[in-house]
Amino acid sequence: MPASSHPHPFADWLGDRAVPLTHLDPEAPLDDLEPLCDIVGDARVVAIGENSHFITEFSHLRQRLLRFLAERCGFTVLAFEYGFSEGVPLDAWAQGQGADDDLSTHLATAIPVGVEEPLRWMRRHNAATAEAPMRFAGIDIPAAGGSLLPALAPVADYLRDIDPETLPAIEQAMRIAGSFAGASAASAAPAWTRLPAADQDALSAILMRLRIRFRAVEVLYVSRGDRPSYDIALRRLEAACHADYGFRAMAGLYAGTGWTADTSARDVYMAESVLWHLQRSDPGTRIALAAHNAHIQKTAVSFNGHLTGLPMGQHLHNSLGDDYLALALTSITGHTADMRPDENARFGFAVDDVPLPPPEPGSIEAAFADAGLGLSIADLRQAPRETPGPDRYRIQSAYLHTPILDAFDAVLSTPTSTVADIAR
Secondary structure (H helix, E strand, O other): OOOOOOOOHHHHHHHHHOEEOOOOOOOOOOHHHOHHHHHHOOOOEEEEOOOOOOEHHHHHHHHHHHHHHHHHHOOOEEEEEEEHHHHHHHHHHHOOOOOOOHHHHHOOOOOOOOOHHHHHHHHHHHHHOOOOOOEEEEEEOHHHHOOOHHHHHHHHHHHHHHOHHHHHHHHHHHHHHHOOOOOOHHHHHHHHHOOOHHHHHHHHHHHHHHHHHHHHOHHHHHHHOOHHHHHHHHHHHHHHHHHHHHHHHHHHHHHOOOOOOOOHHHHHHHHHHHHHHHHOOOOOOOEEEEOOHHHHOOOOEEEOOEEEEOOHHHHHHHHHHHHEEEEEEEEEEEEEEEEEEOOOOOOOEEEEEEEOOOOOOOEHHHHHHHOOOOOEEEEHHHOOOOOOOOOEEEEOOEEEEOOHHHHOOEEEEEEEEOEOHHHO
């Protein structure tokens, strides 16, 4: 692979310290990943990123890393950038409920972000393992911000038994939510802006009233049902509240009138969901967390010098300290999947297969290229701080500027990347 004529000093350190890996095949032996044991250490949550969704190599690497963390490091939960509410039946399926073919039905309307193959592996793994089965945990707002209904419909079912007085309110919220629902925020957010302001305000008011009522009469709800059902229903309602807030935040961002970092609502919900699952799991539970690099990074997200978001990884690092580890996945050459808004497309966006130019100087991708590295992993915590490290990384075909040594604990780079057929 080409190296620049003026390599960054960081590339010298990287070339000496990065560990080469052997396999991309998800079914290949795992021995080449053994250096990951030292990187992971005793961390309770290990986040596995990707610089773009819909990349074949990242999907394969994520599956290999999941296998390794489960089989060699004792991890028993896979948390995924996938709806909290929609994740509940997927966990049951991974535990062996229903037929193998049911998964296709569960995922029929979901954006294909790479959750299917890990789930199929988990179901096979659990069927063959008598102890410590793998669990699946959704952590995101419903439908990637596209619809409140996957969260509100089961909350309505819960309230039908526990508090039927509130049914007219939640049914009104569902009617409004259904009027602009889409497959992702890319389609739902612009549809939300076209709602009458009275409907926008009524939806927010109902959701907030229900959320406060859940808190205020918790003892009553639990006495009429049970603690786990209450906890799940409340978390679903909170997902709808955060998603609703996100529509206002996105509208303000695009109109130029938004508040600073207002789009952080989704990321704080995801971080709290990870902690929610961790707190309700057995002592010693360790979670493998799969999400975009921009969600797992430990530094704030800024574009053009403007603070736009405080990511999930920053919240988790603040809560867990060294028990949280962020592992970025990136590539040097090949193609990436640029997501272009298109309300007429199935998920509200089109996926463009874009060739990657040589990495920008100062990027972590340029450092891997300058070091002449192929498939490899580097523990960035060992990097010298007296020499400035990379200050950007690829996010689709663009770059996000952030101090890489602060944002991530480790980086895994593949020489090339290709866009998965399923994304086109």
